[in-house]
Amino acid sequence: MLTTAGTAPERAVVTGLGIVAPNGLGSADYWAATLRGQSGIARLSRFDPSSYPTTLGGEIAGFTTRGTVPGRIVPQTDRWTHFGLYATELALTDAGVDPADLDEYEMAVVTASSSGGTEFGQREIQALWSHGPDHVGAYQSIAWFYAATTGQISIRHGMRGPCGVLAAEQAGGLDALAHARRLLGDGPRLVVSGGTDASLCPYGLVAQQAGGRLSPVTDPARAYLPFDRDATGYVPGEGGAIMIVEAHTTAAARGARIYGEVAGHAATFDPGPHSGRPPALRRAVELALRDAAIPAEAVDVVFADGAGVPELDRVEAEAIEAVFGPYGVPVTVPKTLTGRLYAGGGSLDAATALLCLRDGVIPPTAGVDRIAADYRLDLVTGAPRTAPVRTALVLARGYGGFNSALVLRAPGSTTD
């Protein structure tokens, strides 16, 4: 295929952040909460979780569709899409972009989805099986499927460029940002990208429970402790982040504030557990650094996946040590304050990394205080750490074996 990607690489920069997180709506509130260690994890409140093995979650407790999602759209969409639409509004406002001013085909939408409209889908399956096929609503066909959020964002803002939806569980959010960068080489000048998730309904929770990685601990401060000696699994959350990714030349021409550049990406897949072959996370990191054309020493901070499951933590700790050396780079997992947000998780970590680059402050891994002795990681714990950070590496892994690594670079780092 003839694309401009190979001949005239277009640098991709992030100019707007839209954050919908359990510990803060909007990037200002979220970032302040993250730096002061304010958690969004609590006992689930949208249904009674007492008969479930896991009772905790990172809910967006204060979210209302009033004033955040167009009223006509609310009943046609799942909560996951509500988050996506609101995060998009926040991101566009933050970027200072009015889609009406831009060419319709030069705006694209690529989001990650992990489980689609889980709550909506449960309700309609329930209606079908308890009352019959006539009771399934007309909006099930457009609310439940994984492409609903991308489609609704495209329609709401008149964005007629390429549309994409990638699913790789927690890794999908980083893959979506990488695909946004790719699309900038083929026509679009602006891509709405990132991901959200909302699967904290009864069926969603049972399914996550079946995955075998949820923490059974009921103390919100002790349930999700990646790399800690007391790691027992993770806490699920909802929400995520949507970003405005623009061609650098376009962003610079309009004098946009630039958070950072999407400088490199790679995705790999782990071999099966009985294959005798090594896990592939390390290779994802190395390929992402090569894609960004930087050595490991250039990375100032790593936002780790931090599964909170000891076997998975070990794999990640070993990969980071193998690439950066023992205690070779500051590592952090700020998502201990939100839980894992699946398709929203990688995106939120990327947004957090961009805020870290902006302010020169590494948010801590709240709650973790006893790092397993044989993980030779410089894990940032306790308080935020001030440091000159120019380049961040974000890692995400998805259930089944997905590994994704994204390199983000502060503006003005290289050839600006």
Place this chain on the structure above:
Amino acid sequence: MSAVEPGARRAVITGIGVMAPGGTDVKAFWQLLTAGRTATRDITLFDATGFRSRIAAECDFDPAAEGLSPQEIRRMDRAAQFAVVCARQAIRDSGLEPDPDRAGRTGVSIGSAVGCTMGLEQEYVVLSDGGRNWLVDSSYGVPHLYGYMVPSTLAVEVARDSGAEGPVSLTSTGCTSGLDAVGYAARLIEEGRTDVMIAGATDAPISPITVACFDAIKATSPNNADPAHASRPFDDTRDGFVLGEGAAVFVLEEREHAARRGAKVYAEVLGFAGRGNAYHMTGLKPDGREMAEAIRHAMRQAAIGPGDIDYINAHGSGTRQNDVHETAAFKAALGERAYQVPVSSIKSMVGHSLGAIGSIEIAASALAIEHDTVPPTANLHRRDPDCDLDYVPVEARAHRTDVVLTVGSGFGGFQTAMVLGAPGRDAC
């Protein structure tokens, strides 16, 4: 942008696997298409009494006979079973031998519109005691339930089975998923991120919830009296699409990589583009504007003009609005050429398998190139006056086919176009 750069990396198809209604491998699939037979029938996968549309195009699929183990059959949703069986067919067809040294340069890109809905629905029925209890009983969750909730499992199963350790993902853009997943795979090869991609799409949507949701918006045909003739794209009596199921998976390979090992090449991926209509989640404007734009961009990438296109594999779903929308798009993008080039919809025979169909239609397009034969549009007897192109009614046609345009249109407003070319076409 006047010619494809010499030496540029390009993705070519070197292996094909198909699981389709009426044919559980490539040979049977092509026989069905060229015979113009239809595989639409009464739904047998569940008791459809009380549903508006009780017909579908089902695969006569026996997972054990296809080589899946009892554990695989228990663990995998039907859509995953289709995908794994097709991936094995495609790899066998390509002649690629397992090679651990190549694992990191091999990726997977699978498309699916509704993922593992069948498994999700069946497990919900168990957990909710037959739909009586919304606060489902958490103690009945089976271990693979989480794998049903995340559609990425379809890509996981294919990757594990084929030993891929490169980039793996699932694309879920509704009914354009099957084109988008293969287009995405082709881009990864062109960029040099991989040399081999196991790419395709799968869907197994013939379960109560999915049938009911299309009933609710009257998108599917209610012609329960005559299932064999219910899918009637471009016909004036058409009354909706007929739901289908199935999968197609390809071995996509970098052109030089394929040449070095002397692999048979079915077709090259010359162009791929998507657009959104930003109009309505399910509605289409009759002018076909955004699909036309996707076609133009795909042709630019392929460095071809309308005169180069030999066959259009249409979306042709058989809904009132789609077939008019699409006809307008072909005219807008190709001008007079639209009236000269044969256009057909295989959904008339194998139904509309949502995200899978885009890949199944890529398979049909590649086979059209291989056999210089255009599959027909079955059941087309009384042409809609607003659909006035050459839709190859009823009978397949021998026709020199070097370049195929295949398109898809889906919920969300997504419009995708792909251009495939005969191998080595630009060398002569």
